[in-house]
Structures are given as structure tokens and as C-alpha cells.
Amino acid sequence: MLSKKTKYGLKALTYLAGQMDNKPVQIAEIAQHENISQKFLESILLSLRKTGFLGSKKGKGGGYYLIKNPKEILMTDVMRILEGPIAMVPCVSLNFYEKCSDCPDEKTCSVHALMLKVRDSALVVYRNNTLADLVIDRS
């Protein structure tokens, strides 16, 4: 299941990418427009800023804005920041690999083999979709 954090994060990014200019947008505006708890959204936008997707400006007229071109923001990167591993089990994760404690051998594990295929298919989707694609899909 996709977490609310990821869902909200994607919606916020899409909202920012859909702005005509790239002027700062207040958290309150995004939260209201996308039906998101403002406080929760705060922490999400903060993590997106710390990971280099967003810039922020304080004081009057402040808010968040995109740092990169939406066409250059890959869903693989966004998903990994917001949702964590794309793989469904750590033993097939590229960026968050971890050995399964209960599994004696990955090479003979049926779950491992299946989940590898699932991960690859998800990666194809995320690699072929940028934030710009999400905005276009709205029209």
C-alpha cells in the first residue's frame, strides 16, 4: 500500500510543477488545494527540500518551489525518498539491500526470484516517468 506520505508528496510536487511561474507557494495553499493536513505536509516538503528537490523561502511571500525541471525529476528518485525501497523485499533492493534473516540462500528462494521480477517491472515504470509526465496526465 502506498503511504499517505508518498501520495501527498507526489500531489504537492505535481501542484508545484503545474504552476505557471516558479514563484514560492505557501504550504497552506498546497495543503488546502490538495486536501492534505498542513502539519503533515510540512514535514513532507521539508524532506523533499533536504533531498534536493525543493527550495524554500521564508517570510512574507515565501514558500516552496521546484529546484529542477520537472522533466528531470525521475519517479525512481521521488519514490525512494518518499516511500523508501521500490522492492517489496529487502533482499532484492538495489538501494536498500539487506539479507533476509530467515532465508538461508537467496539463489534458491522462490520469493526472491518472484520479487525480483516485480521489482524490475516497477523500475521500468518509475524510470520512464518524470514529474512532467504526471502534470501532463492531468489535462
Add this chain to the structure above:
Amino acid sequence: MLSKKTKYGLKALTYLAGQMDNKPVQIAEIAQHENISQKFLESILLSLRKTGFLGSKKGKGGGYYLIKNPKEILMTDVMRILEGPIAMVPCVSLNFYEKCSDCPDEKTCSVHALMLKVRDSALVVYRNNTLADLVIDRS
């Protein structure tokens, strides 16, 4: 993240499919061989029996056994029983559809559009893999 329930269920099914004959196998044997909590496995196997994947036999020489041919057990069906929806959001689920309470319009929702693609890619994998494929992969 894949739940332990699903992981254990898949391993148990694979173990049963890997038996030479189709005689009942005790829960204890499966649990021991696959490093699974026996009591937890009990409930998993029970749900697989109630949904028509397994048969069971009580008393001495009893246990669980596959009802269908492994080649006819699709991963789509197994995953839906064990893990639930294949979709990451209910609004793109085929078998567990539910409208998102926070989303005014699915047609203009960027998350909806992206998750639809992810679901479709996962479905391709699950539809093209049967329990028999999992067993073969072990060799």
C-alpha cells in the same frame, strides 16, 4: 513491503509443490524446513485451504496438500489472497476498488495515473507466473 504472511505463504506453497508425490505434509515439517513460526503458519495454511488452494487431512499421517496443479495456480490469485490488493492505491484496484476519500477526481489525479501504470506492470508479472514457475526457479 511484502508481509511475512505472504512470504511464508509463498514459501509453503512452493515447498508443497516441490514434493514428489502429493501426500499430506505436516505443518511442523513445513515450518521447520522454511524457518517459519509454526503457529503463524497454521493460520496462513488455513486461509489457503478456505480459499481453495489447499486440502487438509486430520489425524495421523495428516497435513496439507495442493488441490490444483502448480501450473494452474496463478500468482495473481495467490497474491490477492495473501497480500490483498495488487494495486498500491484502492482507486486503481481491480478487485478491491475503493474511492479515495481525499481525492475529488480520479481522472485528474496524478497519483492515480502513475499507480495505474505500476499496477499494470505488476499484473503482467503475476499473470505470467504460476506456482510451477517458482519451483522451477529453485533448481
Add this chain to the structure above:
DNA sequence: TGTTTACTCTATTAAAAAGATAGGGTAATA
């Protein structure tokens, strides 16, 4: 017929994660 075996079912609980909220702090702007 009685004992053993092994599945069946309900209930409880512990741990973890998700989601939401509160409130004070700080930098920038007008």
C-alpha cells in the same frame, strides 16, 4: 474403544509503523 496425532478455531498481546497534532523557534521581508 481408546489413545495419539495433527488440524481447527478463538482470543490475546506485543511490537512496529503510519498518520496526525501541538507548540515554540527562527529567518526574511516590508
Add this chain to the structure above:
DNA sequence: TATTACCCTATCTTTTTAATAGAGTAAACA
């Protein structure tokens, strides 16, 4: 210098997951 709006930490509730306990019941076999 007052206001705006982001920044940060802490707390709390709810839900889900995972595991455990224990009594019940059907089948097999001597």
C-alpha cells in the same frame, strides 16, 4: 519591528503486523 511562513522537536493515537497460548475436534490405528 512586527508579521509572515518556514523550521524543528516531541508527543500521541490508531492501525497493522506478527506472534503466542490454549482449548477443541476429526481421523487413524492398535
